[in-house]
Amino acid sequence: MQNLYLVGLMGAGKTTIGRILARKLGRRFVDSDHEIEARTGASIPWIFEIEGEDSFRRREAEVIRDLTMQQGIVMATGGGAVLNADSRAFLKARGTVIYLRANVNSIMTRTSHDKSRPLLQTADPRKRIEELAVQREPLYMEVADVVIDTGRPNVQSMVQTILTQLASLECEASPHCVTQAKPLMNEESNIFLSVDLDERSYPIAIGPHLLADGDLLLRHVSGGKVAIVTNTTVAPLYLERLRQALGASGKEVISIVLPDGEEHKNWASLMQIFDTLLAHKCDRKTTLVALGGGVIGDLTGYAAASYMRGIGFIQVPTTLLAQVDSSVGGKTGINHPLGKNMIGAFYQPRVVIADTSTLETLPARELSAGLAEVIKHGAIIDSAFFDWIEANMAKLMARDKSALAYAIARSCEIKADVVRQDEREGGLRAILNFGHTFGHAIEAGLGYGKWLHGEAVGCGMVMAADLSCRMGLIDAGSVARVRAVVAAAGLPVDAPDLGTARWLELMEVDKKNEGGAIKFILLKPLGSPSISSAPQQLLLDTLAACVKP
Numbered sequence: 001m002q003n004l005y006l007v008g009l010m011g012a013g014k015t016t017i018g019r020i021l022a023r024k025l026g027r028r029f030v031d032s033d034h035e036i037e038a039r040t041g042a043s044i045p046w047i048f049e050i051e052g053e054d055s056f057r058r059r060e061a062e063v064i065r066d067l068t069m070q071q072g073i074v075m076a077t078g079g080g081a082v083l084n085a086d087s088r089a090f091l092k093a094r095g096t097v098i099y100l101r102a103n104v105n106s107i108m109t110r111t112s113h114d115k116s117r118p119l120l121q122t123a124d125p126r127k128r129i130e131e132l133a134v135q136r137e138p139l140y141m142e143v144a145d146v147v148i149d150t151g152r153p154n155v156q157s158m159v160q161t162i163l164t165q166l167a168s169l170e171c172e173a174s175p176h177c178v179t180q181a182k183p184l185m186n187e188e189s190n191i192f193l194s195v196d197l198d199e200r201s202y203p204i205a206i207g208p209h210l211l212a213d214g215d216l217l218l219r220h221v222s223g224g225k226v227a228i229v230t231n232t233t234v235a236p237l238y239l240e241r242l243r244q245a246l247g248a249s250g251k252e253v254i255s256i257v258l259p260d261g262e263e264h265k266n267w268a269s270l271m272q273i274f275d276t277l278l279a280h281k282c283d284r285k286t287t288l289v290a291l292g293g294g295v296i297g298d299l300t301g302y303a304a305a306s307y308m309r310g311i312g313f314i315q316v317p318t319t320l321l322a323q324v325d326s327s328v329g330g331k332t333g334i335n336h337p338l339g340k341n342m343i344g345a346f347y348q349p350r351v352v353i354a355d356t357s358t359l360e361t362l363p364a365r366e367l368s369a370g371l372a373e374v375i376k377h378g379a380i381i382d383s384a385f386f387d388w389i390e391a392n393m394a395k396l397m398a399r400d401k402s403a404l405a406y407a408i409a410r411s412c413e414i415k416a417d418v419v420r421q422d423e424r425e426g427g428l429r430a431i432l433n434f435g436h437t438f439g440h441a442i443e444a445g446l447g448y449g450k451w452l453h454g455e456a457v458g459c460g461m462v463m464a465a466d467l468s469c470r471m472g473l474i475d476a477g478s479v480a481r482v483r484a485v486v487a488a489a490g491l492p493v494d495a496p497d498l499g500t501a502r503w504l505e506l507m508e509v510d511k512k513n514e515g516g517a518i519k520f521i522l523l524k525p526l527g528s529p530s531i532s533s534a535p536q537q538l539l540l541d542t543l544a545a546c547v548k549p
Helices: 014-025 032-040 044-051 053-067 085-093 104-111 125-143 155-172 214-218 235-247 267-279 294-309 320-326 356-361 364-380 383-397 401-421 428-433 436-446 453-470 476-488 500-507 536-546
Strands: 003-007 028-031 073-076 095-101 146-149 191-195 202-207 225-231 252-258 287-292 313-317 331-336 339-346 352-355 520-523 529-532
Touching (some): 003 014, 014 028, 014 073, 032 044, 032 073, 044 053, 053 085, 085 095, 085 125, 095 155, 104 125, 155 383, 202 401, 225 235, 235 252, 235 356, 294 331, 294 339, 313 320, 320 356, 320 364, 320 401, 339 436, 352 356, 383 401, 383 476, 428 520, 428 529, 453 476, 500 536
Parallel strands (some): 003 095, 028 073, 095 146, 225 252, 287 313, 313 352
Antiparallel strands (some): 191 202, 520 529
């Protein structure tokens, strides 16, 4: 592997991430700004003040030229290093360039109290950062071999993503290379991420045997009563274990066991939760615990949002689909006969505890359903992750612990970052519904429970990819890749015949729609989303191509 050079705006994390990368790769870390200070015996702010920015940029270009001639280094560059054409040429020719892309809010948070940034010593630092971003973004993209968005909450996991992408780049040079799953965690280690939403922020814990960790649960419980909501399938497996973990602290533990299945994500089940809470005289300090898959999580969250106008709840997802998607982000609700998830609320949990040991008892069909949401995250946000999913699907299907751990953590990172930027689906968050417009129509059209949610989404992604191609957004090869990876996950790729009129009727009942127009999440290209309506004839062509009698 060549030298690694990190570029990006000030505060993007180049030094922090560079040091970790160097340590993991056994290389020497250098910082171009520190090298300038060592050579001149003066600080960067002093050079700017006394000599001016032009003089600093000349010194910076000399340092970049000299350091890129060395071997075996990981180098963090200054934010403006790419302004010099010679420096850009040296970086591009003499190593692999990693662009750490950060948004303005993140940079403001990281640099607001840092007086060593001469370019930010202005009356309006936010405006200055915005100006620098506009000026430098094209130059960063010009030199970048790898682009990493640094809004993710876990640095170690972000470094792992970088290493995975670097491995993919190396693989491109060898026709016999297949990217392997990276050991993000082993059987005995845990990962802790967070969803950053100011006062509504909460942690995500991922790892084995977490259900037995009473302390982890109890630190998020206030009050003397805890009500565990689960279903008839999960209860025999894990309810007693969770009851013991909570009961050992003296809490009064109440069990609410609902029927299993998407068809029971309805008003009757919600009333059953309320009836039990009222019968036990549960007050506002009661904590609800959702123990199960997405249906239980959505129902419990909606009950928590509604009971006494809001009580705390904890997500303990036991299916892959819930661990990688539905437990994170605060979407709660129930289905209506005319539409899926049409009644609900945005209500964030106190914590998400994903015990990966529960996947050992997960039926194969449920495992495949969860992989649909993993594929979705790669398809809409991270093309390198999509590449990794393709290369490691056999391991995921075989329940390889390392592969599943990486898939869960990366999926949670992606969703947490999207939710952080758009908690209530005002725009960006809608991209997480890739495949869902078609998928929800399948679920409602066949009757809830006939297909699992993940099965419908998997097929819906194939249909959305087909529509993307017909609209000229992606090529046929990308459609084939989506179809192949969905099939490899054991998911259906042919849509059921609901009748064209019924298909259109069902898709018209969708929360994304505006002014009567059906809105789709499409690919432009693979690894990047586009929110758009579609010409009806192209939509009809997609239905004709994907629906099988």
